[in-house]
Amino acid sequence: MTPLPNPVDESRRSPLRWLADPFAATGRRAINWVNNLGASTIFLFLGFLRIFRSRQIMKVLEQLYLIGAGSVPIIVLVGLFTGMVLGLQSYHALVKFGSQGALGTLVALSLIRELGPVLTAIMITARAGSAITAEIGSQRISEQIDALGTMRIDPLRYLISPRIAASVISFPLLTAIFDVVGIIGGYISGVILLGVNAGTYLYRVESSVDMKDVTDGFIKAMVFAVIVTTVCCYQGYFAHMRTDSYGARAIGRSTTAAVVISCVLILIADYVVTSLLI
Amino acid sequence: MATPLIEFKDVSKRFNGKTVLERVNLQIYEGEVTTIIGLSGTGKTVLLKHIIGLHKPDEGTILFRGQPLDRIRRGDLPMSYMFQGNALFDSMTVFENIALPLQETTNLGHDEIRRRVMTRIEQMELADAVHKYPSEISGGMQKRVALARALVTDPQIVLFDEPTTGQDPVRKNAILGMIAQYQRSFGFTAILVSHEIPDVYFISNRILALYGKSIVFQGTPEEFEEFDHPFKEEVVNSLEGLQRELTGLHSRRQFKLRYQGQLRGGALGDAYAVAVFSLDGLDAVAGHLGHDAAQEALRSLGIFLGKHFGAVGGFSTRRSMNEYVTVLPSTDRAEAEGILGEYIRDFQGQEQAILDIWASAQRHSGTELCVELTLLAGLAQGRPDEDIDGVIESARRDRRVISRIRCINQGEGT
Numbered sequence: 001m002t003p004l005p006n007p008v009d010e011s012r013r014s015p016l017r018w019l020a021d022p023f024a025a026t027g028r029r030a031i032n033w034v035n036n037l038g039a040s041t042i043f044l045f046l047g048f049l050r051i052f053r054s055r056q057i058m059k060v061l062e063q064l065y066l067i068g069a070g071s072v073p074i075i076v077l078v079g080l081f082t083g084m085v086l087g088l089q090s091y092h093a094l095v096k097f098g099s100q101g102a103l104g105t106l107v108a109l110s111l112i113r114e115l116g117p118v119l120t121a122i123m124i125t126a127r128a129g130s131a132i133t134a135e136i137g138s139q140r141i142s143e144q145i146d147a148l149g150t151m152r153i154d155p156l157r158y159l160i161s162p163r164i165a166a167s168v169i170s171f172p173l174l175t176a177i178f179d180v181v182g183i184i185g186g187y188i189s190g191v192i193l194l195g196v197n198a199g200t201y202l203y204r205v206e207s208s209v210d211m212k213d214v215t216d217g218f219i220k221a222m223v224f225a226v227i228v229t230t231v232c233c234y235q236g237y238f239a240h241m242r243t244d245s246y247g248a249r250a251i252g253r254s255t256t257a258a259v260v261i262s263c264v265l266i267l268i269a270d271y272v273v274t275s276l277l278i
Numbered sequence: 279m280a281t282p283l284i285e286f287k288d289v290s291k292r293f294n295g296k297t298v299l300e301r302v303n304l305q306i307y308e309g310e311v312t313t314i315i316g317l318s319g320t321g322k323t324v325l326l327k328h329i330i331g332l333h334k335p336d337e338g339t340i341l342f343r344g345q346p347l348d349r350i351r352r353g354d355l356p357m358s359y360m361f362q363g364n365a366l367f368d369s370m371t372v373f374e375n376i377a378l379p380l381q382e383t384t385n386l387g388h389d390e391i392r393r394r395v396m397t398r399i400e401q402m403e404l405a406d407a408v409h410k411y412p413s414e415i416s417g418g419m420q421k422r423v424a425l426a427r428a429l430v431t432d433p434q435i436v437l438f439d440e441p442t443t444g445q446d447p448v449r450k451n452a453i454l455g456m457i458a459q460y461q462r463s464f465g466f467t468a469i470l471v472s473h474e475i476p477d478v479y480f481i482s483n484r485i486l487a488l489y490g491k492s493i494v495f496q497g498t499p500e501e502f503e504e505f506d507h508p509f510k511e512e513v514v515n516s517l518e519g520l521q522r523e524l525t526g527l528h529s530r531r532q533f534k535l536r537y538q539g540q541l542r543g544g545a546l547g548d549a550y551a552v553a554v555f556s557l558d559g560l561d562a563v564a565g566h567l568g569h570d571a572a573q574e575a576l577r578s579l580g581i582f583l584g585k586h587f588g589a590v591g592g593f594s595t596r597r598s599m600n601e602y603v604t605v606l607p608s609t610d611r612a613e614a615e616g617i618l619g620e621y622i623r624d625f626q627g628q629e630q631a632i633l634d635i636w637a638s639a640q641r642h643s644g645t646e647l648c649v650e651l652t653l654l655a656g657l658a659q660g661r662p663d664e665d666i667d668g669v670i671e672s673a674r675r676d677r678r679v680i681s682r683i684r685c686i687n688q689g690e691g692t
Contacts, residue, residue, distance in 0.1 A: 055382065143363060146365065147359070152353045
């Protein structure tokens with residue numbers, strides 16, 4: 001006969017629980033994090049495979065317009081001022097060593113290798129990524145995604161794949177725009193406003209940048225595209241699964257989480273990819 | 279009986295440890311209208327979502343044509359689903375919403391898709407809203423857009439989750455009438471979740487009652503009348519009471535109870551008369567002037583019957599989609615003929631009200647076409663020892679035309 005378990009005295013157990021609770025909570029968070037990581041990887045994989053299904057071209061073009069063309073003005077603006085401030089700060093640092101002639105090199109390499117891909121990705125996250133999460137989250141909460149399923153339309157093919165494809169195409173292009181405008185910004189502050197020789201600036205840009213710098217920047221941009229789209233789509237798609245909130249609040253929290261997680265992952269991925277490429 | 283189209287075997291479902299469905303067993307048959315009734319929050323929608331595959335059971339099996347549902351690809355299920363909240367795409371126009379399933383799941387050309395969508399739009403009286411967004415149209419129109427989207431692919435099975443929620447009484451019956459008409463026309467299997475008791479009885483072949491997490495009744499509406507269970511007290515009576523307040527008519531069950539009560543109490547007298555009224559041509563009215571116009575005619579007839587015969591001690595009920603029955607206690611056939619004659623004379627004023635509604639529908643739809651609605655009535659003499667259904671059948675056989683409502687341009691009538 002199986003002995004009955006002794007009744008547990010909650011008051012006697014409480015100090016132990018008090019000690020164990022933080023570990024249990026950490027464990028739950030870790031398990032949850034690993035679950036989400038695995039689920040989002042599968043989500044990305046399934047979404048990527050569906051890019052190549054039929055009827056996708058028009059949807060990809062539509063997303064290219066929303067994510068890519070729609071982000072050009074903000075990318076130009078941010079790129080211009082990033083280049084200008086980079087030129088300004090770098091000039092005052094270089095002039096101490098009498099090396100202001102190297103301004104073109106510093107601005108171009110900083111932008112093409114690092115700042116271009118990273119800042120472009122962060123700006124697209126803020127502008128388009130948040131919109132993706134809010135839109136998909138809203139569709140989830142109002143049962144539109146369920147409705148797609150009942151109409152025999154694959155929601156991943158219809159909603160996610162075009163966004164992944166459009167991001168992978170538009171991130172490098174926007175990064176290129178950011179780089180070029182940033183170099184022009186550096187030219188404005190360094191050459192026009194601070195008097196660096198124009199020929200020297202442009203020669204240094206041309207001579208110091210090689211194709212590997214450009215392709216490495218584009219590789220980063222594509223990695224960031226995959227990260228941002230996966231995180232933003234995933235957060236929106238599973239907004240209804242949140243345990244901390246429901247409805248409109250769940251969409252808000254998912255959008256915040258998407259932007260924060262994307263930005264953090266962009267910076268982590270930047271280091272990892274740089275260390276692999278360098 | 280034939281193999282069920284859909285069968286639940288001991289299906290249970292829990293959410294966060296809370297049991298919503300427990301050992302549910304049910305059968306749904308092909309080509310029928312099956313309605314699931316029950317109180318709010320008892321799991322009717324959850325049950326429906328199991329059929330379409332949006333939920334998976336924690337325990338038990340769901341069979342589709344004898345095959346486990348989980349072994350069938352969702353894409354191979356010839357089903358459509360109309361959501362309670364409509365689930366329309368708010369960034370798409372009405373046309374785009376209805377066209378979406380055709381664009382995404384078929385290889386039809388642009389012109390053919392346009393033709394099919396416009397056909398549905400005209401059938402649903404949505405021509406004015408083609409280029410509007412869901413937020414720009416009324417709740418009733420949104421419901422019709424959702425219905426049009428559910429039907430545009432000509433599915434074999436259509437699941438309706440509370441299709442009449444948020445509609446006024448006329449529109450509720452118009453939507454139910456629309457479902458019944460399309461079900462007859464296209465022959466799909468309709469599965470409804472609805473609170474509209476007793477209106478759903480008129481369009482349903484089978485009723486499933488969900489109570490206490492399980493199906494406590496499945497059978498025909500007639501069998502449901504005889505069903506003795508706490509469910510009837512808690513759900514049906516309260517809803518039927520509300521219906522009577524609105525129309526002045528008895529539900530079929532209340533009608534039968536009153537008949538039996540008066541029979542036992544001898545209040546029906548030595549003889550009583552039964553009058554059966556029916557409207558012919560409702561489908562033509564719905565087709566040309568809209569379902570609202572058809573339902574308005576039916577509703578007007580029902581209310582007028584309740585008032586007119588109620589004043590002389592009679593009591594009435596709606597028997598089917600287009601048929602009403604009135605019992606006149608202590609009345610022989612000759613007296614009943616006299617009362618019916620008075621009714622026909624009084625009905626002229628009511629006719630004009632119906633014609634006014636039609637004229638408005640005509641102007642709205644821009645149609646010049648006129649339709650005719652025929653009111654038939656039949657009388658039969660009953661004795662207290664006779665079965666009421668037999669007397670009603672005799673009255674039904676006796677039906678003759680007592681009035682024709684024909685719209686002429688700008689609402690003139692004959």
